Amino acid sequence: MICRIFNKVLIGIAALACISLSVNATPWDKLTGDQLEQQLTEKFTQGQYSPKGADSCLMCHRKNEAVMAIFDGAHGAMNNKQSPMAGLQCEACHGPLGKHNKGGKEPMIAFGDDSKLSASAQNSVCQGCHNDPKQMAWHTSTHNLEEIACADCHNVHSAKDPALDQLMVNDTCTSCHLKEKADMNKRSSHPLKWDQMTCVDCHSPHGSMNESALNKPTINDTCYSCHAEKRGPLLWEHAPVTENCVTCHNPHGSVNEDMLNSRAPQLCQQCHAPDGHASRVVQEPGVDAFGGGKSCLNCHNKIHGSNHPSGSLFQR
Amino acid sequence: MTFKLNIITVSLLAMSGSVVAANFGVGNANTESVNMDKYQCKRCVSATGYTGSVTLLTGYNSPEDAHAGNALSSDEEGVIAAISGDVRYLNDTGYKASMQAHQLGMDNGFANIKVGKSGLYELELDYQAIKTFEAGDVRSQLWQNDGMLTPSVYPNQFDLALQRENSAIGFSFGEGVYNTFVRFSQEEKTGHQSASFVAPSPTNFGLPVDSTTKQLDAGASLAGDNWLTELNYFGSYYSNNIDDLSLPYMNDVYSAAPDNQAHQLSISGQYQLDRTVMSGRLVTGRMIQDDSLIQVSGNPLQSWDGQIDTFDGRFAVTSMLNNRLRVGASVDHSKRDNKSSSWEFTQYSYNSLSGAFKQNVPQDIERSTYKLNASYRLASGYRVQAGFDRKEIDRSYSEREQTDENNLWAKLNISALDNVNINVKASHGVRGGSEYEVNELTSSEDNALMRKYYLADRTRNAVELKLNHSLLSWVSIDLTGRYAIDDYNATTIGLTESQDYGYDLNISVQLSKDISAYGFAGQQWIDSTQAGSQSFSSPDWQANIQDEFINLGTGISYSGLMEDKLTLGGDYLFSNSISDTYLDGSAVTNSALQYGDYFAYNHSVNMYANYALSPKMALKLSYQYERYYDTDGAQMGINTVPGLTTLGELNHDYNAHQVMLSFSYLLR
Numbered sequence: 002m003i004c005r006i007f008n009k010v011l012i013g014i015a016a017l018a019c020i021s022l023s024v025n026a027t028p029w030d031k032l033t034g035d036q037l038e039q040q041l042t043e044k045f046t047q048g049q050y051s052p053k054g055a056d057s058c059l060m061c062h063r064k065n066e067a068v069m070a071i072f073d074g075a076h077g078a079m080n081n082k083q084s085p086m087a088g089l090q091c092e093a094c095h096g097p098l099g100k101h102n103k104g105g106k107e108p109m110i111a112f113g114d115d116s117k118l119s120a121s122a123q124n125s126v127c128q129g130c131h132n133d134p135k136q137m138a139w140h141t142s143t144h145n146l147e148e149i150a151c152a153d154c155h156n157v158h159s160a161k162d163p164a165l166d167q168l169m170v171n172d173t174c175t176s177c178h179l180k181e182k183a184d185m186n187k188r189s190s191h192p193l194k195w196d197q198m199t200c201v202d203c204h205s206p207h208g209s210m211n212e213s214a215l216n217k218p219t220i221n222d223t224c225y226s227c228h229a230e231k232r233g234p235l236l237w238e239h240a241p242v243t244e245n246c247v248t249c250h251n252p253h254g255s256v257n258e259d260m261l262n263s264r265a266p267q268l269c270q271q272c273h274a275p276d277g278h279a280s281r282v283v284q285e286p287g288v289d290a291f292g293g294g295k296s297c298l299n300c301h302n303k304i305h306g307s308n309h310p311s312g313s314l315f316q317r
Numbered sequence: 318m319t320f321k322l323n324i325i326t327v328s329l330l331a332m333s334g335s336v337v338a339a340n341f342g343v344g345n346a347n348t349e350s351v352n353m354d355k356y357q358c359k360r361c362v363s364a365t366g367y368t369g370s371v372t373l374l375t376g377y378n379s380p381e382d383a384h385a386g387n388a389l390s391s392d393e394e395g396v397i398a399a400i401s402g403d404v405r406y407l408n409d410t411g412y413k414a415s416m417q418a419h420q421l422g423m424d425n426g427f428a429n430i431k432v433g434k435s436g437l438y439e440l441e442l443d444y445q446a447i448k449t450f451e452a453g454d455v456r457s458q459l460w461q462n463d464g465m466l467t468p469s470v471y472p473n474q475f476d477l478a479l480q481r482e483n484s485a486i487g488f489s490f491g492e493g494v495y496n497t498f499v500r501f502s503q504e505e506k507t508g509h510q511s512a513s514f515v516a517p518s519p520t521n522f523g524l525p526v527d528s529t530t531k532q533l534d535a536g537a538s539l540a541g542d543n544w545l546t547e548l549n550y551f552g553s554y555y556s557n558n559i560d561d562l563s564l565p566y567m568n569d570v571y572s573a574a575p576d577n578q579a580h581q582l583s584i585s586g587q588y589q590l591d592r593t594v595m596s597g598r599l600v601t602g603r604m605i606q607d608d609s610l611i612q613v614s615g616n617p618l619q620s621w622d623g624q625i626d627t628f629d630g631r632f633a634v635t636s637m638l639n640n641r642l643r644v645g646a647s648v649d650h651s652k653r654d655n656k657s658s659s660w661e662f663t664q665y666s667y668n669s670l671s672g673a674f675k676q677n678v679p680q681d682i683e684r685s686t687y688k689l690n691a692s693y694r695l696a697s698g699y700r701v702q703a704g705f706d707r708k709e710i711d712r713s714y715s716e717r718e719q720t721d722e723n724n725l726w727a728k729l730n731i732s733a734l735d736n737v738n739i740n741v742k743a744s745h746g747v748r749g750g751s752e753y754e755v756n757e758l759t760s761s762e763d764n765a766l767m768r769k770y771y772l773a774d775r776t777r778n779a780v781e782l783k784l785n786h787s788l789l790s791w792v793s794i795d796l797t798g799r800y801a802i803d804d805y806n807a808t809t810i811g812l813t814e815s816q817d818y819g820y821d822l823n824i825s826v827q828l829s830k831d832i833s834a835y836g837f838a839g840q841q842w843i844d845s846t847q848a849g850s851q852s853f854s855s856p857d858w859q860a861n862i863q864d865e866f867i868n869l870g871t872g873i874s875y876s877g878l879m880e881d882k883l884t885l886g887g888d889y890l891f892s893n894s895i896s897d898t899y900l901d902g903s904a905v906t907n908s909a910l911q912y913g914d915y916f917a918y919n920h921s922v923n924m925y926a927n928y929a930l931s932p933k934m935a936l937k938l939s940y941q942y943e944r945y946y947d948t949d950g951a952q953m954g955i956n957t958v959p960g961l962t963t964l965g966e967l968n969h970d971y972n973a974h975q976v977m978l979s980f981s982y983l984l985r
Contacts, residue, residue, distance in 0.1 A: 033697060042339050048347025054356035063360050072362040079361065080411040081435035083493060085343070089351065090358065093343045110341055122339035129342020133496065134538045134547040137587050140594035141633040141645060146692060146702070147730075160368065160405070167427065168419060179797050179821035183839040183868040188894035188917040188947065195388065197425050197447045210585060210598045210631045212649075212686075218581070218600050218629040219651060229530045229555035230574035234606050234623035234657055236677050240715060241771050243653075244682055248771045256843075256864045256894035256917075258949070263845065264915070267860050267898065270849050271812040272769040275762035281851045282858040284900060284907035286915075286951035290519055293953045294963040295511070299519035302512055302571075308608065309561075309572035310616035310662040313675045316515045317572050317665075 029108040034117045041110055041118070044099045051098040055090035061102065073160035083130065094126050094157075112152035120150040127151040135207055142208020154206065164206070167199055174200040181253050189261075190254030203252070221246055235306035237313045241272070242305050265296035338592065338637060344542070367984040369404040370935075374420070376977030383453025383476050385973035388921065388943045390425040392450060392476070399423045404984060411435045424448035424480070437492060443485040443502070451477035451511065452967040456955075459522050464560030466522065466570075475523050477967070479508040491538075499535040506530070511964060514562070514570040520962040524571070527558040546586040554578045561611055568613075575608035581627075593636035602627035615663025615674065624656040641694040649686040655679035678714040685709045698733020716763075717772040720750035724777075740783040748775040753807075764850055768805065770812035776804045795823040808848075810856055815845040819866075831877035839868040851904040858902035865895040884927040893918040913950020917969075920944040935981040943973040 029037060051057035062068040071077040071086070076094075078084040085093035092098060096110040112123050124145075128136065139145055154164040154173050163169040171193055175182035178200075185194040192198050200206075203223050204214050217223040224246045225232040231242075241248040249268060250260045257264050263271065266283045273279045283292040290299050298304055301315045309317035375398040378391050386392030399422035406414040411434050420426035426446055433439030456472040487500035505528075512524035536549035555577050562571040585598035606623035610616060633647035661674040690704035706724040724746035731739040753768060768774070779801035786794045800818040805811070819841030826834045843864040848856035872888035898912035925939040952966045 035697060038339050041341070045339075045341055045345075046347060048350055050348065050351045052352070052355055054353070055358045056356075056360050059360035069362060072364050073368070075435070077361075077364065078407065078411070078435060079358065079363070080365075080407075080409055083436040086358075086361070088353075089343060089346065089348070090356065093346075096341060097346075119339070122341060125338075125340040125342050129340075129344050132540050132542075132545065134536075134540075134545060134585075137545055137547065137585055138596055138633075140587075140589075141596060141635045141647065146635075146643070146645070146690070148700075161403075167417075167429075177795075179795060179823055179837075179839065180799070180819075180841075182837075183821055183841065183866065183892075186868050186890065186892035186919075187866055192387065192425075192447060192449060195390070195425065210596065210633070218583075218602075218627075222581075225579070226532075226553070229553055229577070229579075230528060230557065232553075232555065232577055232579060232604060232606075233575070234577070234604055234625045234655065234679075235575070236610070236621050236623065236657075236662075238678075238680055240680060240712070241769070243680055244710075244712065244771070256866050256896050257915075263862055264896070264898075264951075267847060267862060270860075271847055272767070272771075274764040274767040274810050274849060274853075276764070276853040277762065280764065280849055280853060282849060282900060282902070282904045284905060286913050286949075287953045287957075289958055290961040293951055293958055294519070294521050294961055295513050296951060299513050299521065299961060300515045302514065307572055308575045308606075308621075309569065309611055310613055310618075311665050312572060313662070313664050313677070317570060 027108070028106045030117075032108070032117070034119055037108060037117050038119060038122050041096060041108060041122075044107065045096050045110075047097065047099065049097050049099045050089060050092050051102070054092070055086070057098055057102060058091040058095075067158055070158045070160070074157055074162065076157040085130075112150065114153075116150075116152075120148040120153075123150045123152060127155075135205075138205070138208035138210050138214075140208075142214060144206060144208060168196050170199045170201055171196055174206070184251075184254035187254035188256050189258050191252060191260075224252070231305045233306055233308075235308050236310065237303075237307045237315065239304060239306050239315060265298055266291055269297045269301075338640065364405075365407050365409055367404060367406050369402070369985075370981045370983045371402040371404065372400065372937075372979050372981040374399045374401060374977055374979040376939075376975060379974045380971070381973050382945075382969055382971035383450045383478065384945065384969045385943055385971055386424060386448065386450040386478070388945075389941065389973060389975045390420055390423040392424065392453065392478075397423065399426065401979075411437075433489075438490040439488070441485070441487040441489075441500075443483070443487070445483045446480065447483075448478060448480045448508075452964075452969070453478075455509075455523060455964050455967065457522050457964060458962075459520075461525050461562065464562055466562050466564050468565075473523070475509050477509050477511055477523060477964075479506060479510060479526060481506050493540070495537070495539050497535075497537045500533075502532045504530045504532075511967075512571065516564055516567045516570045518960040518962070521964045523964065524562075525559050528574070529556045529558065530554065531556075543589040544587060547584070549581075549583045549585075551581040551583070552578070553580075569611045572611060575606050575623075577604065577606040577608070577623075579604045592638075593634065595632070595634045597632040598630070600627070600629040602629075613663065617660055617662075621660075622658050626652075626654045626656055628652045628654075643692040645688075645690045647686075647688045649684070651682075651684040653680075653682040655681050680715070681711075681713045683711040696733070698731060700730040700732075702728040702730070715772065716769060717750050717753045720748060720772060722746055722748040722775075736787040738783075738785040740781075742779075742781045742783075744777070744779045746775075746777040748773075748777075750774075764810050764853055766809040766850070766855070768808040768811045770805060770808070773805045773811065774807040776806060778802050778804075791827040793825045795821075797821045810848050810850050812845060812847045815843065817841070817843045821868075832873070832875050834871070834873040836871040837869070839866075841866040848902075849904075856902065857904040858900060861899045861901070863895075863897045863899070865893075865897075867891070867893045879928075882929040885925070886927075887922070887924040889923075890921040891918070914948045915950055917945075917947030919946070933983050935983065937977075937979045937981070939975075939977045939979075941975040941977075943971075945973070946970045 076084055077086050079086050081087055099107050101107040101109050155162050163173045184190060205216055208214050211218050215223045217226060249262060251262055255261055261268060286292040303312055303315040307315050307317055311317060378389055378393055378397045380386055380389055380392050383392040391397050399420045400418060401420055402418045404416045413435055414432040416430045418428040421428055425448055428444045430442040431439055453476045454474055455477050456474050458468050458472060459466040460469055460473045481504055483502055483504040485502035489498040491497055506526055508526050509523040510526055513519055513521045531554040533552040538547040557574050557576055559573050561569045561573045563569050581600055581602035583600040587596040604625040607620050609620045610618050629651045631649045635645035637643050657679040659677055659679060661676045664673050664675045687707045692702040694700050704726050708722045710720050712718055724744055726744035728742045781799040784796045788794060798820040803815040805813050821839035823837040845862045847860050849858050850856050870890040874886040876884040895916040922942040928936045930936055948968045952968055953963055955963055955965050
């Protein structure tokens, strides 16, 4: 009887130790990233998986809400054969248990900000399963070269992955991309600040085979996917428009209306200086047709190109 | 024996640890000792059945100005209602469904439904409405009906706003090794946008918008252990329901955007050989536009055979030569081959038919981009990167038919310091190209000193510093500072210089388990200088454009109140966009020198209280306030200037409020 009580007390102490270890300093905190990676590689090779799978882990970690949230998402599904929980369970991602549960002195593969494990080592876990076309350009992507870990954006211990939800993805991106976060609040911008549009409507965070990790082959193709009326081809093309939309616009936002880099007439006068009205200095806005209303666009309104047979000056 | 082997394996691994990168993929796992029959998972939680929540929202909206509809998702004055929800279903055999809805019933909202079997197939239905407001209650004397703009003494009142409604259906099928998908979407865009025609004096009007864009995408992919390949088709079909616009006394003063379509076929692949990864893609495309042309004297065609063939190719390789050094290279080639025919068409002069003919010039554009990069780990936590990029562009019918830009960049990443990450980046780019000529077909009338800024010689230097500091375990600070200067050193007339600099600071604080707060501040300045010549000779006026942006925000969330039932929170945002233009030079006679005001600021406040009525029910009360003011010196009254008709002064100055009460029912 005394032995049984003693055993229970010991188990209780061990469980408390596990819980406290999960939130406090761990014995492997003193290891450098390289040392940690080497130790985990050894463990991984030895393959000393737990005899009971997730139950072995949850004996200590079940009171941690963040841990248990795995069952709210796809990675916790037990009836999908592609889910880790239908295979090696927790150890599918966190590596073999080894002696981790015996005093908690052996590290496991951990993810996120507090992990000392290199991004490439963390990501190798995810890439072990996620070898699909969305990852086609990952290895050459800026995020990979900048050593961004999957867990920096994704959270699989959750019903909602913040990188995959329309109402959260912009916050996920702008937690690092501060300038773009500010740009959303400029006088004109795409409706990103209200989550009506998202960063991933245009960009592929996993990288793409296109400039600036865009979803479409060119900048203009990306713009045309929502602004198909500007695609043409048009009988009369405006050369800089055809060449690149960002010649005049900044799609992340601008202090000028219509996301323009500058306003008319000065924007137009950065390219047009003929012997005529376009060369004249417009001294004051709002006093004549050159600096008032829509300025140059009062007359040359079809600035993105015209399909009128007589529209070479983009007036019709 | 096994034990000895393990010791040997471990020893070898320890020796080779600095050469072989860790790969913890489950496919590499040593599962010899695993016996899954003993797995029970008694402590696992089954997520089968329904989970999530359904929310009904109702409240009072007071936008004061239609423009507030952007922030409030509705420009309706009075009581508003909507439904949101996030429901998931899963059964024991793996069938699942999810439904997410956000503010359905308001101008901006979406709904998404997915049903299928995990890892096998999925059917997706999607709906999204986006409405963007530029100005409300705009007045024009013109009424549009069936392509005719009829002037009337009774003003036509409308909102300058565009509503997009996108509906989509998609189906995907596959089992890891192979995957297929097909998706069809249709977007209806309606509303009015600001436009202008010349007849013969300029008249601003509300251009009616009513168009449909259909999109059909399909693809198939195959994956192996170290390779991937994918074949895709993308098709887009644009159809404009608004005709060319005429006046009763003048035909076709405004041509409609023509119907068009675009198709792309793409094949891509990736192959991994040890620690070297290669990827490549070929895309062939065609854009077609053969809508009927307006029939006017001097037009030889019923319809024009607009056709552009595109080709995009890329090959990229990256390799970890050892644990310290990564190198990469890529080649991109993009070609826009304009196959459209060229004809002569009669053109109008400023105010009457001049009889002059002009030939359309179908432009070809070809781009090549070459990139080299290397990343070297100097020591644990110290990494240096460097690269060289070269872009070449060839374009026909241009003042400068060939431009090239060489860009050298370097980065230093330091993560070795306790709780501090430092990233420094610098780049130096030079753009040059073929001789700049005034082309007969494009701008023979331009001043010979003009260099168009997108073609001109340019030197671009930029530096950026990023700091991330976890001051304490509960405080995180991100700071970014940047400076860039573009020098158009061969330009006498046109854009001569542009500087862009600023900073962004972000602080996140977790004050306790229940209280979190954040604050951010950022400023940006863009100073541009350009020169012009009114006398069509050397520069006689300069414009200095000074753009400035300020962005401030803070917020707090306090949960765990009233025995974990109540959460209180609030957010505040201030932004101010300013653009000042200063003129100088002998051609400038105005003593003021400075343009009129051009700025826009807003204060946004959002406060909320979430209260859990029971484990199944929750109430949320929220209040949103928007203060918005913008001004533009170019805006003027409808007939302030003789000969120009505008849509009036469309500046904004409003205080908007929205109070919402929402009731959520939690399904589990």
